[in-house]
Amino acid sequence: MSLTYEERRHTILIQLATQGKVQVQVLADLFQVSTETIRRDLDRLEKEGELRKVYGGAVRVRSGMTEAPFQKRAQLQLNEKQAIGVAAASLIEDGETVMLDNGTTTLEIMRQLRHRSQVTVITNSVPILTCALEEFAGKIIFAGGEVTPVIQASTGPIAHELLSQFKVNKAFISAGGVSLTDGITDYVLEEALISRKMMERAEEAILVADHTKFGRSTFAQIAPINQISMVITDSGCPTEWVEALHQMEIEMVHSV
Known part of the structure; x- marks a missing residue:
């Protein structure tokens, strides 16, 4: 049985929280869906402000690599x-x-x-x-x-x-x-x-x-x-x- 977007979204966000990044192919294999489906999921999550897409996957949105005073x-x-x-x-x-x-x-x-x-x-x-x-x-x-x-x-x-x-x-x-x-x-x-x-x-x-x-x-x-x-x-x-x-x-x- 295929997972819904909300179910995939939950798993993707957990991986981002623990690992800081996700990969399209790995997610496609995990959910047993096409890479196009995963890319659409990542597009939606990027619009929601949850992540930033990069080549081959996405990374958690960072506050920047420069530390505040x-x-x-x-x-x-x-x-x-x-x-x-x-x-x-x-x-x-x-x-x-x-x-x-x-x-x-x-x-x-x-x-x-x-x-x-x-x-x-x-x-x-x-x-x-x-x-x-x-x-x-x-x-x-x-x-x-x-x-x-x-x-x-x-x-x-x-x-x-x-x-x-x-x-x-x-x-x-x-x-x-x-x-x-x-x-x-x-x-x-x-x-x-x-x-x-x-x-x-x-x-x-x-x-x-x-x-x-x-x-x-x-x-x-x-x-x-x-x-x-x-x-x-x-x-x-x-x-x-x-x-x-x-x-x-x-x-x-x-x-x-």
Whole structure:
């Protein structure tokens, strides 16, 4: 029995949400319909604003490959990021050392740690460092290096060398996008490499990402998804992603 357009549409959108792209021939084989039927489906979905057609298939509509300034991003999904920050901070035990990469969600973790005098935080983020200097009761270590106003974080060989000197309990990693095919990605290569280094130097790597990051791919890969042990997100995370991470045996924590 052939599927209706609405049924095909549902499956196509799920694939876009998890993989970021679909292919005409693969969909035609899956639904057992002609490639012309799939192309018409993609035409309709493009008019609905759900995707953008490319050669051989379609990709998810992106918000662009250029990241907004840090201060502007800090206001986006703020409630979700604050809740994720609370959930992440609750996993940090007294006596632990953690790494926080440069992100607006990891900044919310730092804010939740302000009274934790028995915690050590290592970061390359200037906003996180500034926050810690204002109110953090624990120890802060800044992984110094080249700092640019646009990135607001240290990057480059000096930062990598300093991070290599440490072995920590947990690394909390933010992301520009999370895709089953492209993994955990960021907009800036230099920042992606720092996040990757933090994951290498931690006993446990934890991804902190609000629901808007799932199904999105940005410029530079941080790591494949299977290299993290836990994802902390908000209740808006798509159901298909909850199922996908469960199948990959990656623990998932939903913030409240």
